[in-house]
Amino acid sequence: xxxxxxxxxxxYCNERFLNSxxxxxxxxxxxxxxxxxxxxxxxxxxTIVFMGSARIPPGDEAKAALEAAExxxxxxxxxxxxxxxxxxxxxxRTLAGRLTxxxxxxxxxxxxxxxxxxxxxxxxEAANRGASEARGLNVGLNISLPFEQHENPYVTHRLxxxxxxFFMRKFWFVYLAKAIVIFPGGFGTLDELFEVMTLIQTxxxxxxxxxxxxxxxxxxxxxxxxxxxxxxMIDPEDLDLLxxxxxxxxxxxxxxxxxxxxxxxRPGGTL
Numbered sequence: 001x002x003x004x005x006x007x008x009x010x011x012y013c014n015e016r017f018l019n020s021x022x023x024x025x026x027x028x029x030x031x032x033x034x035x036x037x038x039x040x041x042x043x044x045x046x047t048i049v050f051m052g053s054a055r056i057p058p059g060d061e062a063k064a065a066l067e068a069a070e071x072x073x074x075x076x077x078x079x080x081x082x083x084x085x086x087x088x089x090x091x092x093r094t095l096a097g098r099l100t101x102x103x104x105x106x107x108x109x110x111x112x113x114x115x116x117x118x119x120x121x122x123x124x125e126a127a128n129r130g131a132s133e134a135r136g137l138n139v140g141l142n143i144s145l146p147f148e149q150h151e152n153p154y155v156t157h158r159l160x161x162x163x164x165x166f167f168m169r170k171f172w173f174v175y176l177a178k179a180i181v182i183f184p185g186g187f188g189t190l191d192e193l194f195e196v197m198t199l200i201q202t203x204x205x206x207x208x209x210x211x212x213x214x215x216x217x218x219x220x221x222x223x224x225x226x227x228x229x230x231x232x233m234i235d236p237e238d239l240d241l242l243x244x245x246x247x248x249x250x251x252x253x254x255x256x257x258x259x260x261x262x263x264x265x266r267p268g269g270t271l
Contacts, residue, residue: 031168035161039176042158043109046263047116047139047176048099048255050092051192052123052183058093062086088183088215089126095181095214095248096130096138102256104136106264113178113259114139118169119160123183125152132156141169170195178263179210179255184218200241201234208262212251213244 017023057065063086066079096115103113115131117124119140131138132154140155142162151160163169173180174196182193193213199205213219225242228234243254 028165028168031163031165032171035172038158038161042137042156043111044114044137044139044159044176045110045112046114046178048103048113048259049173049177049180050096050115050117050123050127050183051173051180051185051189052088052092052126053185053189054118054120054122054124055186056085056089056122056126056184057082058089058126059083059086085184088123088218091214091248092123092126092181092183093130093133095251096127097134098130098248098252099255100131100134100136100138102252104134111137113263114159116141116173116176117155118142118188119151119155121150121152123185125154127181128152128154141172143169174199174205174209177209178207178259179212181212181214181251181255184215184222197238197241201238208258210255210258210262211242212254213242214246214251216244216246219244 011017018026062079062083066076066083068074069076069079099113100115103111106112114137115127116139117127119128119142124140128138128140129152137156137159138154139159140151140161142151142160143166144162144164151162161169161172163172170192173192180196182189193211196209196211200209200211225234225239229236229239243251245251245254
């Protein structure tokens with residue numbers, strides 16, 4: 001008789017079980033507990049979240065693409081549009097760098113107002129890059145997708161996360177956020193914008209959360225918020241929940257002013 005008996009596998013080491021439908025609750029809990037442990041380890045108290053398109057290129061790449069299109073007979077109109085949109089990459093990079101330099105001067109044990117993005121390319125890369133260039137820690141809350149999304153190289157290694165569940169990723173965006181800056185973007189950015197605005201409008205968020213809508217030309221064309229007021233779908237004062245600007249200086253002054261008034265003078269705050 002053979003004595004070759006395989007050793008039983010502990011449940012928490014059983015990959016077949018952990019990846020099964022029955023273990024979904026455990027996977028969800030893991031996407032709460034594991035990030036929480038790392039934030040505590042890295043002494044990250046709260047964040048400033050940058051949202052925006054993964055498609056917007058840096059200025060130098062957009063300029064090179066236009067030159068190539070003009071030289072080789074490519075799609076010049078599209079290249080010109082990307083060059084125009086690349087200003088938002090550079091603005092996000094600059095703003096994130098300035099906010100990081102400002103926040104580093106506040107650190108006393110805990111790291112305050114750390115730049116946080118979705119961890120991917122485009123606007124996300126720009127903000128992580130600006131924070132990295134200012135020698136600050138920064139967070140990347142990546143999501144596994146079949147296209148577009150990949151981790152950018154500027155995210156602080158220990159603060160680079162990979163989520164499976166969108167709603168757990170959104171939880172971490174909002175839970176630690178003390179301010180949110182939203183740059184031009186597509187469906188994903190719009191989804192994040194309106195979910196945050198719904199939480200604020202319905203007072204599901206107990207903390208003060210300033211929201212900057214950056215890029216007047218873009219957002220005025222894409223969103224007709226005044227029409228929502230005109231059709232009585234929202235109240236006129238709901239428009240005041242958003243600070244709209246095209247200026248890095250204005251965005252910086254607004255965010256730091258709001259954080260000084262609400263998050264520093266009255267620290268704390270919960271969802």
